[in-house]
Amino acid sequence: xxxxxxxxxxxxxxxxxxxxxxxxxxxxxxxxxxxxxxxxxxxxxxxxxxxxxxxxxxxxxxxxxxxxxxxxxxxxxxxxxxxxxxxxxxxxxxxxxxxxxxxxxxxxxxxxxxxxxxxxxxxxxxxxxxxxxxxxxxxxxxxxxxxxxxxxxxxxxxxxxxxxxxxxxxxxxxxxxxxxxxxxxxxxxxxxxxxxxxxxxxxxxxxxxxxxxxxxxxxxxxxxxxxxxxxxxxxxxxxxxxxxxxxxxxxxxxxxxxxxxxxxxxxxxxxxxxxxxxxxxxxxxxxxxxxxxxxxx
Numbered sequence: 224x225x226x227x228x229x230x231x232x233x234x235x236x237x238x239x240x241x242x243x244x245x246x247x248x249x250x251x252x253x254x255x256x257x258x259x260x261x262x263x264x265x266x267x268x269x270x271x272x273x274x275x276x277x278x279x280x281x282x283x284x285x286x287x288x289x290x291x292x293x294x295x296x297x298x299x300x301x302x303x304x305x306x307x308x309x310x311x312x313x314x315x316x317x318x319x320x321x322x323x324x325x326x327x328x329x330x331x332x333x334x335x336x337x338x339x340x341x342x343x344x345x346x347x348x349x350x351x352x353x354x355x356x357x358x359x360x361x362x363x364x365x366x367x368x369x370x371x372x373x374x375x376x377x378x379x380x381x382x383x384x385x386x387x388x389x390x391x392x393x394x395x396x397x398x399x400x401x402x403x404x405x406x407x408x409x410x411x412x413x414x415x416x417x418x419x420x421x422x423x424x425x426x427x428x429x430x431x432x433x434x435x436x437x438x439x440x441x442x443x444x445x446x447x448x449x450x451x452x453x454x455x456x457x458x459x460x461x462x463x464x465x466x467x468x469x470x471x472x473x474x475x476x477x478x479x480x481x482x483x484x485x486x487x488x489x490x491x492x493x494x495x496x497x498x499x500x501x502x503x504x505x506x507x508x509x510x511x512x513x514x515x516x517x518x519x520x
Contacts, residue, residue, distance in 0.1 A: 230425065233418065236389045243385050244431040244518075246311040248418045254312050255367035257432040258351035263513040264429050269381060273374045273430070274351075279403050280373045282349040289335045290344040301328035303399060303408040307371035309415075309424045310378075312431070313364050327365060334360030339495055347498070352509065356437050359492035363434060375424065376400035379413045382425040386416050396422045429518050440516070441497070442488040443480070444508050449501045450487050451478035 227247045231238075246252055258277070265271040288297030302325055307313075335341040338358045341348040348354055355366045371378070375398050386393050393414035402409040415422040453459045454467055455478055467486060469477050489496060498505050 234391045243425040244428045251311050251313050254431045255363045256370040256430050258355050259512050260430050262352045276374050276403050277351045280401050283406050285341050289341050297332045298328050304372045307368050309422045310371050334358050357494050373401040378424050383414050391416050438491040441508055443484050445497050446484035447480045450483050
């Protein structure tokens with residue numbers, strides 16, 4: 224058996240256009256459930272359901288526990304986030320299983336507590352892609368595992384549909400998920416494929432991406448679309464000697480985006496300053512990401 228045998232290979236799925244994200248079964252694939260892809264594909268019914276579910280989860284987390292400073296109950300709420308090994312995603316080897324645990328529950332809570340928007344109850348941090356972008360301490364691995372846990376039933380139902388389509392045998396497993404109708408964690412029985420005695424859950428291809436540093440991409444977006452414009456309009460106190468602007472032979476002045484980004488870029492925890500200063504930039508960045516950052520292959 225090959226070390227990297229894929230789900231489609233093991234279950235002998237013959238198709239030129241597999242709609243699910245094909246995962247290796249003996250090791251994890253370095254890919255993540257991406258909240259930007261979720262936010263940008265809400266025209267798909269299942270993905271819109273995922274978006275609404277994670278938004279409701281984050282709204283409850285922020286409103287009931289982060290804003291109020293209720294750390295004890297907040298950690299208890301987050302303690303239901305377990306290792307999502309059935310997806311075969313994330314970091315392999317020594318990092319496996321560390322993304323979400325009791326220790327990481329504290330990391331998630333404290334990260335939101337230390338965020339200016341979240342602690343003030345500003346709704347921007349009720350959306351998963353904004354949390355990934357703006358909250359220091361919550362990276363792609365943690366956010367992916369949060370989504371995997373919160374929406375486990377949605378993805379389990381999707382997996383069953385895939386298995387029915389391709390005649391893959393399924394078995395009864397109990398799963399835990401966040402129930403949007405009760406705002407509580409619930410368990411239920413579902414039918415899932417199995418490999419080496421363990422359940423497997425699949426994702427739509429549209430939702431998986433490889434490692435991507437969105438905070439760096441947002442910095443570049445701000446530098447090229449906002450700061451460069453301010454420099455060219457003389458709204459910032461920079462001269463040609465700074466190297467941020469370049470004068471062409473015909474007298475035209477151009478912005479040097481690479482140098483602008485190097486000068487003005489902010490660490491993740493300070494990106495809020497850009498969000499406040501450049502009103503609407505975070506929504507424009509989401510739209511920009513739809514046309515420029517795609518799902519993993």
